[in-house]
Amino acid sequence: MDNDAIQYLQLYDKLNPQRLHHTPLSVTVAMLAEMLCCTPRNVKFILRRLESRNWIIWQPGRGRGNTSQLQFLYPGTDIMEIRVRQLLDKDRVKEALELIGTLDTDEHSRERLWNILHVYLGMHSEQEESSVQDVLRMIRYRPLEKLNTASVFTAFEVFILRQITDTLLAYDAGSGQFLPRVAHRWEHNEDHTIWTFYLRKGVRFHDGTLLTARDVQYTWERLCRQQSSALWLYRDIREVEHKGDHVVTFHLQRSNLFFLHLITNVYMAILPAHIEQEECRIGSGPFRISELTANKLSLLAFDDYYGLRPVLDRVDVWFMPEQGHNGRLYQITERDDQMASRQINHPVLGCRYLRFDFRSAGIQHHPRFRECIRHLYDGNKMMRELGGDRIAAAYSLLPWKSASYRPLQEGSLTVAEQLLRQSGYDGSELGLSFLDKKEEQIEAQWLQQQAARIGLRLRLLPCTQSYGTMLYGRDRGEIMLGMEILEDDWEWDMINFFGNEGNYLYHALGHEQQLQLKSMLEGIMQLEQEQREEILDRIERRMREENWVIYGNHLNQQAYFNRNLYGLHIESFGFPNLSALWIRKK
Structure with missing residues (x-):
């Protein structure tokens, strides 16, 4: 059965570029043998199998060398669906991911296949020896970074390390x-x-x-x-x-x-002294790692955990390229999955923002140029025109600070054009870096279009591999689009954001700017909370006044949960507390 779908798709792609169905196509057995890399005799066996499945109509030509008639009865995506289901039935998820990721088809057909995958990557029970195991499957749309407590600075990796x-x-x-x-x-x-x-x-x-x-x-x-x-x-x-x-x-x-x-x-996070780990695979948390590859991470409930053992028995995380979905999918169990499941909306602390590469020479050092970009990158206008996950214009990392802030002037293309001329911009193309994810790509393209309206040329630099290529490599542009999501302990995380030498902001700022931040943060931990908050306000004010960063929008993160899943509690970064999740059996 595996080969039938593959061979149908091979012939369909090569013989039927116009995607015609129930229409006779002239072929010869020799042509088909070459396409399928097999003998003419094997071609006839293959055709008989496809006919027996009612996928094709085959009318052989009379006499040696005469053309035959082949009709495809189903669209390639229908057969692709069969193939994807075959792979998932055999737990060959990696192959299914690769198949969907490389499919050249329309958006609707691609979404159908993703929905099938989302059904599979959901909450389900598995029989294992004498017990039933409750398993949660999750999808991530980018590779997993290193799980190292000493160097981690990305949200999902922090979330996993906490498990x-x-x-x-x-x-x-x-x-x-x-x-x-x-x-x-x-x-x-x-x-x-x-x-x-x-x-x-x-x-x-x-x-x-x-x-x-x-x-x-x-x-x-x-x-x-x-x-x-x-x-x-x-x-x-x-x-x-x-x-x-x-x-x-x-x-x-x-x-x-x-x-x-x-x-x-x-x-x-406490690590065992008797093992030197480059990555932190052994801890004392509620879950332990049972499998870790480039495509899959499996976590098993730790039976000897000193606290309450998780109700879930296993969590599987599959890593795939970003494909047409912006929400986090934790469990989907029906067709038309998003409509049939519970949607959780979680406004997160933090926002999307722009930063500039102050370590390289260029027009981005000119204050008028950065002020020009501030007028282009207008949070209110993006909310009106782009919608998506944007819920409020940001003037701070903290939503309640943004709500009380009143900007002196809203974004204006006319003013932006004047500032661009005053900056001495010479018409050269500048790079705009961003993580190659759906909403980031939409926002980068929108900013590119706004810039073009005033004569500013931006070249999009999507970062498709790891975060390192944006920090140090080929995807580093003069302007960089980023997103900072804070932990629930926002005070700690803001201090970390402004002072940690390993994050995006630090690697964008010049030496003098770094010294200024360190000077403002000096002694902050000796102060009471109210005084610490005043210092953080002062830092953000400096950021706004100098346009070291330009805040965009506060965000709403969506997740879709099976309706039989209970114990939902959203924690830092908008992720659920895995230890508290449980499935209510029908």
Whole structure:
């Protein structure tokens, strides 16, 4: 059956470029043998099989060398659907992904095939030995970056690392309180220079070894040894001391009121000291990695997890190129899947924005040019003309700050054209980098069109591989479109965004700008929250006034969930808490 669909599609593509059905096409057996790379005798066997499936009508010519008549009865996409289902029935997902990704057809037909795949990549139960396993399948539209707590800065990778690792404490955004995790109790001295944590007993890593205070010490040492770009956040740590297996103390060089925020983030996720891991595949979190390839990540519930074991037994994540869908698909179980499933809309903290390459020479250094781009890249106009996931014009990373901000002037093409002339722009083509995803591509094309209306030439540079090509490689343009989504602990994440030496913003800014940011952030962790927030406001004001970045729109992230899935709780970055998900059996 596998070969029947393949051979039908081979003949259909080569003989029928006009996509005619129930129309006789003149062919010879010799022609078909060449197309199928087989003998004339085998061609006749193939034709008989296709006829028996009522896919073709074959009328052989009379006499040697005479032409025959072949009619295709079904569109290629119908047979392609059969082929995709065959592959999925055999769990050959990678081949199905490649088949759909390379299909040259209309958008409607392509969407039909994606919907079939989405049905497969959903919540289902599998019989395994004597028990039934609840499995969640997810789709991601870009490759997986390295799972390394020392260098991670992309949202999905942080999300996965939080499933397989754990921290001393957790931050609860709803209450603004810190909650016990691996540590059940903690304390500090009067001037906040010594922080002591008391660890739970019996916490195990995925390889069965016990987690101890030495592992916490090792995690800090590893961060230093790998020269993590986040080290500047932890520069107050002078020493990490473990007292036996269940007590660990951090000695700081100066008072730090913000220290618990630093302990709860993924950079300090506890790793086993007895294994040196380039990527963090073994932790103590609720899920453990059972498979990791370029195309697939499988997570199994960790039965020995010290907390509540996840109700899900397995999570499979398949990685595929961006193809015609902008929402996150977690489980689809019916045709016309999106209409039949629950749609979750989650306004996220953060926004889409533009930044400039200040490390390279060019017109982007001129203040009038950047002001020109601000008038072109107008959040309100994009909402009206593009819609999509855009829900509000952004003037800050934080939606409530944007809501209270009143711009002095809305975007104007007339003003933009005047500013472009005043900047001394010479008509040369400039690069506009962006991740090659649907909404980013739409926005980049829109900006290119706006720029063309005032005589500014932009060349689109879609980044199709990894984030590194936009940071350092061929996809780096004078202007870069990005998106920053903040964790629930937004205060920590904003400090990290403005100061982390490994992220997009830092790699776009020039040396003097970096020094200015570091100077403004200096001492922020010694302050109370209200004073910290004032500093962050001051930094964003500098960004707006100098147009170092230009904010676009706040975003709504969509996800589609099977109606039998319960326990939905959306957390940081708009992802669900996998540990709480469960399926209600019919």
